[in-house]
Structures are given as structure tokens and as C-alpha cells.
Amino acid sequence: MNYPIRLTDDTRTYSCGMNLKVIVQIPCYNEAKTLPAVLADIPEIIEGVGPVEIQVIDDGSDDDTIEVARRHGVHHILQQKGNKGLARSFQAGIEHALRLGADIIVNTDGDNQYCGRSIPDLVRPIAEKRADIVLGDRRPGESPHFSPFKRLLQRVGSRLVRALSGIDASDAVTGFRAYSRDSALSITVMTRFSYTVETLIHAGQRGLTVISVPVETNAPTRPSRLAPSKRHFVSRQVVTMFRSCLMYRPLRTFLIAGIAMSIVGLVPILRFLWFYAIGAGDGHVQSLVLGGVLLLAGYFTVIVAFLSDIVGTNRKLTEETLIRLRRIEAERATRVSAANAPATTDHD
Known part of the structure; x- marks a missing residue:
């Protein structure tokens, strides 16, 4: 390593001992300028937990990101063929870290937004068996790096995620x-x-324990490349939330929609019946037609709700099977990997 070893100030010995393998993964796309600062801030050892290994996922960079990672002694470099996006890079990194035998995986960004000094704070609750996932809370409402509009978006988005997941996260989009x-x-x-x-x-649907801890952040080094504008970012997140509702809560989502359409459909029908009762129904047949269409649509949506719930049950069974297969593959890959392998470059 070309950067010094930093230990945490907290020297307590946890019950987990020094046997946990921590891998810090950094998805990168053209981060050659900021990557050295990110690497320099990551501790090599977390006292009471274990050693830290670093994994860089290069998402098709056309600058010197990979060369910088190699010069700074990064343990594992995962190179993707072309730019596949942040989410795909994140997923590839998680799967690779599992095959390497990681007990705890920390995700940070390559733009030096987050302070590596806060990594022990993220790791500690998991090492102590108090949490399954730990979020680094940037405290958007207090951060000087957030504009008033961005703070508003953060509050609204976090409340929506809280309603959908049941997880109390004040900074839901933190990476x-x-x-x-x-x-x-x-x-x-x-x-x-x-x-x-x-x-x-x-995570909320699986009942995982998710907590947030305050973390330090650095001043922005460049505009976010995740989306070309705030409007685009918000629209994509809304689509993601909607898709997640359909995927993880199909019964509730379609049932509410179906009942709502049925109730709305009753209004024009009752309107027609009122005019019909007073002898003026001939001029309001359109209300009957509209109400009938809405009632029929609501009925079919309710049917879709129960069918989707059945599909969702099968998805959960498939998901459990996939998790078991991943565990078997990860354990097998861990056994066959060298105990002290040099820095590696893998291609996806």
C-alpha cells in the first residue's frame, strides 16, 4: 500500500474478535483524479473487527482509473466491459466480494464525497450483530453541501421510501x-x-435490520454524473419506487387501485340512478356508461391483485433458492481462492 495504516480511535475488543473480513468496494467511472484521495482515507485495519481490503469496480472508464488503482495497491480490481451503470457495477461488486469471502461489504463512491474515516462507524453495528445494513447518514438538513431544493427532495424522498419499506432512513439515497x-x-x-x-x-420486505449512523462528507469535487438533471433523477427514482411497489407489494398496490376505481365508478352510477328516479335518466346515460367502465376496470384490477400475489409468492420462493445458490457458490469460491492472493484484475 502507498498510504499509511490508520486505526480507529475506539480500541474496544468486540465479541466477534479479529476474524471478520471487511471489503470496501468503490464503483468508478473516470475517477482517476479523485480516486487517490478516496483510497488514502480508507483504514487498513479496523481495531476490534479485522483487516480491510479494497475493491475497485471499473465501469468502462476511458481514463487512468485502473492504473491509479494499481499504483495505490488496491487488492482487487473488477473491470467491466463497457459502461453498464452504477447499479450494475454495485451488483457486480457485491457478488465478487462475496466470492472473495467478505463478511462485511462497505460501499463508497469514487468521487471522494464520503470520508473514509467514517467506515468504522458503518462496520461496527454489523460486527456487533446489531444490524444487517448500516446507512451513512449525511444529515442533508444540516449539510452545507446541499442546496435548499436538494434538502427538500431528500426529505420527501426519504419519507416515501420510509412509507414503502417501513425503514426509518433520513438519508435513503446515500451510497x-x-x-x-x-x-x-x-x-x-x-x-x-x-x-x-x-x-x-x-431490505424492508425481507425484515432486515437497517440503521443509520451519521457520517462525515467532503465538499463536492464535481457535479453528479448519476443523472443529467435533478428532474431526471427524481423521475427515475419515482419509477424505481413504483416498480418496487409492483414487485414487492403487488396485492396491496393493485387492490388499492382496484378499490379506488370501483369507488370512483360508483359515483356516476349513483348520479344516473338519482336522475332516473326523478324521471330524467334519459339525458344521463353517459354517467351510467362511465361508471360501468370504471367498475369493470376496478373488478379486473382486483383480480390482477390476487394473481400478482400468487406470482409474488413464487418470486419469494425463487429468491430464496437464488440466495442458497449464491451462498453455495460464494463458499466454494472462498475455499478455492488463495489465502494471500496478490491484487487481481477480473473482467465481467
């Missing part, structure tokens, strides 16, 4: 987070855009 091995095995990101919201909703 600075830690996963236990078991929670990482259950992660399957379906979108290409971003993993933050989808994985939280999934």
Missing part, C-alpha cells in the same frame, strides 16, 4: 453503506440507474 454477508447475499438489483432505493425497499 455510503455497509452490508453483512447474509444481507449482501439477498441483494438483486433489477434497475440500471441506481441501487439505493430499491435495495432499501427490498
